[in-house]
Amino acid sequence: MKNITLTTKIAIGFMLVMGLYPLFADSAWLAIGTTFLVYACVAFSQDIILGRAGAFNMGHALFFGLGAYATAILNVHFGWPILATWIPAVLLPVAVSVLFIGPIIHLRGDYLLVATIGLNIIFLQLLENDIFGLTGGPNGIFGIDVIEVFGVALFSQTYMYYLAFILLAITLFIMRSLDGSKFGRAMFYINKDEVAAQSMGISIRFHKLYAFALGAGIAGAAGSMFAVQYSAVSPEAFSVIQSIMFFTIVLVGGSASLPGVLIGTFVMFVLPEIFREFEEARYLVFGIAMILTMILRPRGIWPVKFGNIPEFLKKGVK
Amino acid sequence: MDVFLQQLVNGLTIGSLYALVALGYTMVYGVMKLINFAHGDLVAFSAFAGLTIYTQLFDDGTTSLVAVVSVFAFTAAVIAVVGVLLERLAYRPLRTAPRLSAVVSALGAGLVIQNAIMLIWGPNMKIFPSDLLPSTVYEVGGVVFTFTQVMILGFSSVLMVALFMFINRTKMGTAIRAVAIDQDAARLMGINVNRVIMLIFIIGSALGAVAGLFLGIYYRGISFDMGWQYGLNAFVAAIIGGIGNIPGAMAGGLLLGLFNAMISGYFSSQWAEAFTFILLIVILIFRPTGIFGEKVAEKV
Numbered sequence: 265m266k267n268i269t270l271t272t273k274i275a276i277g278f279m280l281v282m283g284l285y286p287l288f289a290d291s292a293w294l295a296i297g298t299t300f301l302v303y304a305c306v307a308f309s310q311d312i313i314l315g316r317a318g319a320f321n322m323g324h325a326l327f328f329g330l331g332a333y334a335t336a337i338l339n340v341h342f343g344w345p346i347l348a349t350w351i352p353a354v355l356l357p358v359a360v361s362v363l364f365i366g367p368i369i370h371l372r373g374d375y376l377l378v379a380t381i382g383l384n385i386i387f388l389q390l391l392e393n394d395i396f397g398l399t400g401g402p403n404g405i406f407g408i409d410v411i412e413v414f415g416v417a418l419f420s421q422t423y424m425y426y427l428a429f430i431l432l433a434i435t436l437f438i439m440r441s442l443d444g445s446k447f448g449r450a451m452f453y454i455n456k457d458e459v460a461a462q463s464m465g466i467s468i469r470f471h472k473l474y475a476f477a478l479g480a481g482i483a484g485a486a487g488s489m490f491a492v493q494y495s496a497v498s499p500e501a502f503s504v505i506q507s508i509m510f511f512t513i514v515l516v517g518g519s520a521s522l523p524g525v526l527i528g529t530f531v532m533f534v535l536p537e538i539f540r541e542f543e544e545a546r547y548l549v550f551g552i553a554m555i556l557t558m559i560l561r562p563r564g565i566w567p568v569k570f571g572n573i574p575e576f577l578k579k580g581v582k
Numbered sequence: 583m584d585v586f587l588q589q590l591v592n593g594l595t596i597g598s599l600y601a602l603v604a605l606g607y608t609m610v611y612g613v614m615k616l617i618n619f620a621h622g623d624l625v626a627f628s629a630f631a632g633l634t635i636y637t638q639l640f641d642d643g644t645t646s647l648v649a650v651v652s653v654f655a656f657t658a659a660v661i662a663v664v665g666v667l668l669e670r671l672a673y674r675p676l677r678t679a680p681r682l683s684a685v686v687s688a689l690g691a692g693l694v695i696q697n698a699i700m701l702i703w704g705p706n707m708k709i710f711p712s713d714l715l716p717s718t719v720y721e722v723g724g725v726v727f728t729f730t731q732v733m734i735l736g737f738s739s740v741l742m743v744a745l746f747m748f749i750n751r752t753k754m755g756t757a758i759r760a761v762a763i764d765q766d767a768a769r770l771m772g773i774n775v776n777r778v779i780m781l782i783f784i785i786g787s788a789l790g791a792v793a794g795l796f797l798g799i800y801y802r803g804i805s806f807d808m809g810w811q812y813g814l815n816a817f818v819a820a821i822i823g824g825i826g827n828i829p830g831a832m833a834g835g836l837l838l839g840l841f842n843a844m845i846s847g848y849f850s851s852q853w854a855e856a857f858t859f860i861l862l863i864v865i866l867i868f869r870p871t872g873i874f875g876e877k878v879a880e881k882v
Contacts, residue, residue, distance in 0.1 A: 320682075368863060371870050373681075374617055378821050379866055381814070382859030389856040508689060515686045548697040554690025555672045562679030 274523060275436070282429060286422050294421045295493075296537050301428035302490050304529045305435045307517075309482035310510040312442070315519030317475035318455040320373045323380030324510040326387045327357040327480040329502030331487025333391070336405040336497045337398050346411045350488055357484035361476040369472050384504050391499040404498025408491055424493050431489055435482055439522060451475060455520075509533075516557050518564025527565050587725045589847035590840065595731045595800065597839020598738040602793035603816030604823070604831040605745065606786030612762040612826035613782050614677075616684045620668055620691035622813015624661060624787055627695055628794030629804045630703050632657035633710060650714060657795055658788040664695075665787025666780055674776075692809075699806040707805045710798045734796050741789060742832050749828055758782065762826065815842075818862050824875025833874065 285297055306328050313321045331353040338344040338352060368379045394401035410419040411427070418427070442448040450471050453461040462468055491497045509532055517528020539546055557565065603625055610618040635656045640649035672691040676684040718729040749755040760768040761778045769775050797812060798804045819838040823830025838858065845857045865873060 367867050371866055374611075374825065375821060375866055375870060375872075377617070378818065379859075379863050382818075382862050385859050386856045389853060393852055512686055512689060515682050519682075545697070545701065547693055548701065551690040551693030551697065554693065555687045558679070558683040558687040558690070559675045562676060562683040 278523075278526070279433065279436075282432075286425050291421050294425055296534060298421070298425045298428045298493055300529060300534055301425070301432045302486050302493065303513075303533050304526055305428075305431050305486035305489075306483050306510055307513045307525045307529045308435050308439055308522075309479040309486070311514045311519060311525050312439075312482070313475050313479040314511065315514050315521075315525070316442070316448070316451045316455060317472050318451075319369070319472045319475060320377035321380050321476070321479075322377045322511050323382070323384035323387075323504070323507050324479070324483060325502040325504070325506040326380075326384045327361065327483035328487040328490070328506070328510075329387060329391070329497075329499075330357040330360055330480075331484030332491040332497045332502070333399060333405075333487075334484070335488040335491045336408050339408050340405050341398060346409055346492055347413070350485065353488035354481045354484045357480035357487075358477045361480035362473065365476045366473055369469055369476070381504055381507070384502075384507050388499055388503055391502070399499075402499060404496060406496045408495040408497075410495070411492060428489055428493070431485060435486075436522070438478075438482070447471065447474060512554065514564075516554065516564055518567040521564065521566055521568035524564050524566035524568065531565070584724045585847050586844075587723070589843040591725055591727045591731065592847075593840035593843030594836060595727075595734050595839070596842065597819075597836040598735055598742075599793045599796055599800075599835075600812075600816045600819045600839050601742065601832045601835025602738050602789045602796075603812060604820040604835045605742075605828065606790045607817050607820040608823070608825055608828060608831040609758075609782050609786050611820070612828075613758065613765075613779060614673065614684075615681065616673060617688060617817070618673075618786075619685065619688040619813075620672070620695055621786065621790060622811075622816065623692045623695035623699075623809035624665060624668070625790045625794040625797070625812055625816075626804070626806065626809030627664065627699055628657050628661045628791035629710075629798040629808070630699055630708065630806075631660050632791070632795040633708060633798060633804070634703075635660075636711070636714060653714075654792060654795060658791040661787045661791035661794070662784045665783040665790075669779060669783045674779075696806060696809060703806065705806060707803045710802045710804065712802070714799055730796075730800055734800065737792070738796075741792065745785070745789070746828065746832075754778075754781065815858065818858060822862060822865055822872055824872030827872070827874050830872060830874035834872070837873075 282297075282301070286294055289297055306324065309327070310321065310324045313319050313324070334353040334356045335346065335349040338349040339346055364383055365380075368376060371379060391399045391404075392402050399405070410417050411423075412418070418424075442451075450461070450466045453464070453466060454468055454471055458468055487502075490501070513528035513532045514525060515528075516531060517526070518524025536546060536550065539549075561567070603621065606621045606624075607618060610616060610621070632653055636649070636653045639656075640646075640653060668691055672687045673684060676687055715733060716729050720727055720729075720732075749758060757768070757773045757778050758781065760771065760773055761775055765775055768778075793812075793816075797808070815838060816835065819834035820831045821834070822838060823832070823834030825831075838861075841861055842854050842858060845851075845854050849857075869875065
C-alpha cells in the first residue's frame, strides 16, 4: 500500500462508518440501514450491466426477485435451510439471464430496454397467478426461517445488518476487482465505442451477456438476503417500478462510479424513508428532483472521473 | 365464430386507441431519439382533465354534439400545452446530454404528472358519465357493438389518415421528416428545429388526449396510475411497428389490440400482459427493429 488514492480512503471511511452504524442506531434505523445495504448490492449489480457494459436493462427487479423467491420457495415449501438456498438463489438468476437475455442481447439499446421490461412483467404475472401453486399469488410467501449457523439462530436486527454488510463488502470487492480485470477493461471499451471494441476482437455479445450473468447473480444473492430480512416475499417488491428505481439509481448517482451508486441508493431509498411524513407530495418532489438532477448534472451526482482506464494508459492523456 | 368476430371488434377498438397513443411515442422518438416515458401519464391526465371540463362546463343534463366536440377540443388544447411545457422544461435542456439522462428526466416527468393527478383529483377511481355519448347498441350477425366503439374506430381512423397526409403531403410534414433524418442538416436548410419539435409535442399530446378521453368514455373508470398500463402497451405497439415509423405505430397498435383481445377471448385475461410481451420478444428476436423498422446502420 504505497500510494492510497482518495477513492480508497473514502471507501475505507465508508466501510468504517457502516460497520459501526449499529452501535448508534435504534431498531427502526437499523432496519433502514439493512435495506440500504441490500439495495446498494442490487444497485451495484445493475451498475455492472447498465453502467459498465452499457446494456439498457430495465428489468433488474426480475433477478432480485428470482433470488428472493428461490430462497422463499425452497425454505417454506421444501424445508431447505436458508444457507443451502443461497446457492440456487444465485445460480437461478444467472441461468435465467443466460437463457432469456441471450437471444435478445444483440438488440439495439431501446429495444433491449423494452424487452427487459417485458421479461420483468412476465415474471410478475407468473408470481401473481401462483404458478405451480408455489409462489402464493398476490400475497406472496410468509414465514421464511431465520439463518442458523452451527445451531445458533441469527434472528436479531444486528445480525441481519451484519449479514447484509458482509454481502455489500463482497459486492464492493467484486466491483473493485472488475476495474482491474481483463473483463472490466473490455467492458469499458465496449461502453466507449462498440464498433472500435469489436474491431479489436472483443466479443460484444459475450461480454454483455457475461455482465448480465454477473449482475443477475449478485442481484439474486441480494434478493435472498431481502427475503430473509423481511421473512416474507410478495410480488410488488419486484415490479417494474422497482426496476425503474434501480435503473434510476445508477444514472442519478453516476454510472460506473462506486460512490455515485451508493449516493444514488441513498437518495432513492433512504431519503423517501426519512420524508415519509410528507407522504402525499413525496413522489411529486421526487420526480422534480430527478429532472433537476439530470439537467444540472447529466452524468449523475458523482460521475466517474476518467472511466476505468488502466493507469498505464492514462500517461500522456489529458 | 361469434367469439372471434366479437373479439375482432373489441380488439380493433382498443387497438386504434393504442395506435393513437403509440403515434405520440413514435413521433417523439423519430425526431429526438428519446423514449417519452411521460406520454402515458399525459394520456391519463387528459382523461381526468376531460372529465372535469365536461362536468364543469357542459354537463347540463342533455347530450349535444357541440358539448362533446368542445370537450374533445378543449382537452386536446390543454394537453397540447402541457406537452409543450414538458418538452420545454424537462427535455430541451437535455438535448446535448447523454441519451440516458433524458430517459431519467422523462421518468421523473411521468412521476410528476402521475402524482399531480393524484393530488388534484385524489387517489380513488373516478367514473365517467354514461351520457357523454349516446349509449346505442347495435347488433349485426351476433356481434354486439356500441356507438362509442363506432365513434372510436371512425374518429381515430380519420385522425390517422389526416396525420399520414400531413406528414407526407405538406411542407411542415416534410420539415418533420427532415428533422427526423438529420437535425443538423435540417437546420442548415433553414428549418427551425425547435419549432418542429414543439409541433411534434403538440400533435402527439393532442392525439394522446383524444385517446385518453375515449379510454375514459369506453371503460368509464379512470385512475391516476392508468397511464402507465396504457402507455406501456402503446409503447410496445410502437416498438412492434418499428419505433420512429408512423404507419408502423398505427399497424402495431391495431395488431396489439387484436392480439390482446384474442388472448382475452380464447385464453385468459389474467395473462394478457405476459402474452403481450412474449409477442414483443418473439417479434424482436426475428425482426430486431420491429416489423416495419428499417435496417439502421450503426452510427460510427
